[in-house]
Amino acid sequence: MTEDDADEPGRPDGGRAVVDEGGEVDEPSVGPDDAERAAADPDERGENTVAGATDEATVSTDEAAGPTAVRVRSSRLRSTNHWVGFAALVFGAAGLGALVRSRPLMLAAVVGVGYLAYANTTEAPEPELAVERRLSTEEPESGDTVEVTVVVENVGEAVLPDLRVVEQVPEALAVTDGPARAVTALRPGARMTFSYSVLARRGDYRFEGLTVIARNTSGSRERELDVETEPAAVTCLAPIDATATVPLRGLTSPYTGRVATDSSGEGTEFASLREYQHGDPLSRIDWNTYARDRTLTTMEFREERMATVVVVLDLRAEAYVQAGEDGPHAVDRGIDAARRVFNSLLDTGDRVGIAAFATEPVWLAPGAGPTHRARARELLSTHPALSPTPPEGRVYVRYTLRRLAQRLDDDAQVVFVSPMPDETSAVIARSLHVRGHAVTVVSPDPTLRDTPGHRLAAVDRSNRLNDLRGSDVRVVDWAGDERLAEALERARRRWSG
Amino acid sequence: MSGTEITRRPGRHSLVVSGIAGATATAMALVGGGGAAAVAGLGTLALLAGVRRANHRAVDAGGLIAFLGVALSALSEAPAGAVLLGTAAAVVAWDAGTNAVSLGRQLGAEADTVRAENLHAMAGAVVGLVTAVFGLVVFQIGPTRQPVTTLFVLLIAGTLLVVALNR
Numbered sequence: 001m002t003e004d005d006a007d008e009p010g011r012p013d014g015g016r017a018v019v020d021e022g023g024e025v026d027e028p029s030v031g032p033d034d035a036e037r038a039a040a041d042p043d044e045r046g047e048n049t050v051a052g053a054t055d056e057a058t059v060s061t062d063e064a065a066g067p068t069a070v071r072v073r074s075s076r077l078r079s080t081n082h083w084v085g086f087a088a089l090v091f092g093a094a095g096l097g098a099l100v101r102s103r104p105l106m107l108a109a110v111v112g113v114g115y116l117a118y119a120n121t122t123e124a125p126e127p128e129l130a131v132e133r134r135l136s137t138e139e140p141e142s143g144d145t146v147e148v149t150v151v152v153e154n155v156g157e158a159v160l161p162d163l164r165v166v167e168q169v170p171e172a173l174a175v176t177d178g179p180a181r182a183v184t185a186l187r188p189g190a191r192m193t194f195s196y197s198v199l200a201r202r203g204d205y206r207f208e209g210l211t212v213i214a215r216n217t218s219g220s221r222e223r224e225l226d227v228e229t230e231p232a233a234v235t236c237l238a239p240i241d242a243t244a245t246v247p248l249r250g251l252t253s254p255y256t257g258r259v260a261t262d263s264s265g266e267g268t269e270f271a272s273l274r275e276y277q278h279g280d281p282l283s284r285i286d287w288n289t290y291a292r293d294r295t296l297t298t299m300e301f302r303e304e305r306m307a308t309v310v311v312v313l314d315l316r317a318e319a320y321v322q323a324g325e326d327g328p329h330a331v332d333r334g335i336d337a338a339r340r341v342f343n344s345l346l347d348t349g350d351r352v353g354i355a356a357f358a359t360e361p362v363w364l365a366p367g368a369g370p371t372h373r374a375r376a377r378e379l380l381s382t383h384p385a386l387s388p389t390p391p392e393g394r395v396y397v398r399y400t401l402r403r404l405a406q407r408l409d410d411d412a413q414v415v416f417v418s419p420m421p422d423e424t425s426a427v428i429a430r431s432l433h434v435r436g437h438a439v440t441v442v443s444p445d446p447t448l449r450d451t452p453g454h455r456l457a458a459v460d461r462s463n464r465l466n467d468l469r470g471s472d473v474r475v476v477d478w479a480g481d482e483r484l485a486e487a488l489e490r491a492r493r494r495w496s497g
Numbered sequence: 498m499s500g501t502e503i504t505r506r507p508g509r510h511s512l513v514v515s516g517i518a519g520a521t522a523t524a525m526a527l528v529g530g531g532g533a534a535a536v537a538g539l540g541t542l543a544l545l546a547g548v549r550r551a552n553h554r555a556v557d558a559g560g561l562i563a564f565l566g567v568a569l570s571a572l573s574e575a576p577a578g579a580v581l582l583g584t585a586a587a588v589v590a591w592d593a594g595t596n597a598v599s600l601g602r603q604l605g606a607e608a609d610t611v612r613a614e615n616l617h618a619m620a621g622a623v624v625g626l627v628t629a630v631f632g633l634v635v636f637q638i639g640p641t642r643q644p645v646t647t648l649f650v651l652l653i654a655g656t657l658l659v660v661a662l663n664r
Binding site (some may be wrong): 100105115178181217 | 503557561564567568571572575576577580581583584585588592595596599600603604605607608609610612613616617620621624625627628629631632633636652653655656659
């Protein structure tokens with residue numbers, strides 16, 4: 001056997017070897033001192049990093065913790081059926097040996113009996129574990145990788161000859177590097193460490209469970225545990241500076257056409273001249289005309305009004321569609337679009353709110369200002385209804401629609417973000433439109449055109465969008481390989497032309 | 498969304514462990530003649546293929562055939578030592594193989610299973626060697642030459658006892 005391979009860390013899979021740290025229990029206690037000194041003398045940081053070179057960041061996040069005991073949520077004992085039938089083989093060998101009077105064969109059966117005893121006389125151990133989970137960062141940016149290090153310590157009395165640990169990674173997070181599972185044997189007091197990386201996505205995630213399978217030495221019995229560990233949370237907020245990449249005119253000029261009203265009055269953009277009427281403010285009298293003709297005229301400007309816009313997200317299970325195997329699905333892209341639209345509208349001085357067709361109510365009343373922006377960022381990042389995985393429950397479209405109509409101001413415009421997967425989404429857009437709200441549909445295109453079925457779905461969707469355009473709803477069809485800004489610009493050109 | 502997918506089968510190391518044990522069984526069968534060795538070798542290959550494809554049945558069948566090869570060598574008057582070692586090796590190959598398949602199914606090929614697999618295989622090998630040596634010693638230096646049927650009855654009794662103990 002290649003036993004020397006067992007503990008060698010320099011493995012091709014990037015050093016994710018399971019290391020039995022039984023002899024180095026005092027290793028983490030080096031960490032706190034190190035971090036403390038580093039914090040005290042920032043100048044001497046260079047020295048300290050030699051000692052704690054591997055993960056200074058992880059040590060400083062939760063240094064004092066160490067593995068903490070876990071709570072067993074459920075435990076199941078079962079036979080693995082690993083040695084089933086082996087007894088029959090032993091009988092067979094012994095019988096054959098007796099028949100042909102072959103002593104070696106009888107002795108082989110003796111070996112078989114030895115194995116039977118080995119298999120049947122022990123029970124799966126009951127593991128008592130302490131677990132520590134370290135995250136390289138708790139507040140990553142979207143798209144960052146977060147390295148998760150799991151330390152499992154055997155705090156019981158019994159040796160665990162075959163301990164398999166499977167991390168319960170939050171469903172929406174993709175493991176990018178290293179398996180989130182490990183197996184090893186643990187003496188009492190020994191530890192094992194394994195680490196893996198996940199790709200951070202917008203949202204709030206908790207790591208709080210492990211599935212543990214403990215077998216006896218022969219592997220005939222196993223005990224499967226679902227244990228609850230000290231929770232570790234990752235909060236990934238959507239980027240804040242996304243506005244810069246969206247040319248604001250793209251989206252807002254259609255609105256200014258609508259928003260800068262035809263009624264004249266106060267404003268900045270010149271509209272017309274009219275005869276002076278008693279009570280007009282002096283500042284609006286056109287003194288040039290007065291100097292020329294000695295008649296008093298008053299300048300009129302186009303009145304500009306602040307628009308109220310509500311970004312409505314389509315978060316029904318039907319909207320969780322994806323082009324191909326990889327890449328973000330339509331809801332993810334939609335939420336991204338909603339964030340950009342929200343920020344750019346807020347920057348142009350409009351009042352913006354958020355609503356959604358989701359299993360739970362999502363409502364952020366239109367508002368403005370930095371607090372409002374922060375609140376929206378929080379909502380778009382961590383609201384449970386905006387999770388990257390499809391919802392379990394039903395979305396009551398009619399009810400939500402009625403509720404939304406009550407909440408919307410009469411002059412509020414709606415930006416409906418939906419991949420337009422079915423007729424219901426078109427009905428939503430249309431019913432908001434007939435209630436007198438100007439509706440713009442921003443639709444991330446989730447369709448492919450590689451198979452006849454896909455092509456049919458794509459044509460179906462594009463017909464739906466055309467129908468909407470026909471009923472005076474503005475539609476931004478946002479293709480998968482396109483930036484939102486481009487899609488908006490393309491749509492704007494069509495609207496004005 | 499997909500990151501790294503789990504490959505639900507054993508890693509490469511599992512093949513090494515089972516392969517070494519299977520080769521040992523084949524070598525021991527060779528003492529009893531080329532035919533026995535061929536059967537044992539065939540069994541080993543079937544077993545390895547089963548491990549590779551995470552197929553429990555193929556591993557079981559391969560282990561059985563490998564043992565049959567060893568049994569054949571016993572019938573062609575191979576020395577007891579070789580037969581015992583071959584038996585233990587065949588059992589270890591099969592045991593390591595099924596263990597690897599279960600590890601592969603539960604943890605995937607990407608997980609590091611080397612240490613666990615080595616420990617499991619070594620525990621199995623130690624059990625086999627100890628019983629083999631024990632059996633051999635008792636048989637060689639035992640007080641009388643008992644008829645084989647007596648031993649047969651004793652074996653059956655032992656097997657039943659062990660199985661019954663577990664119920």
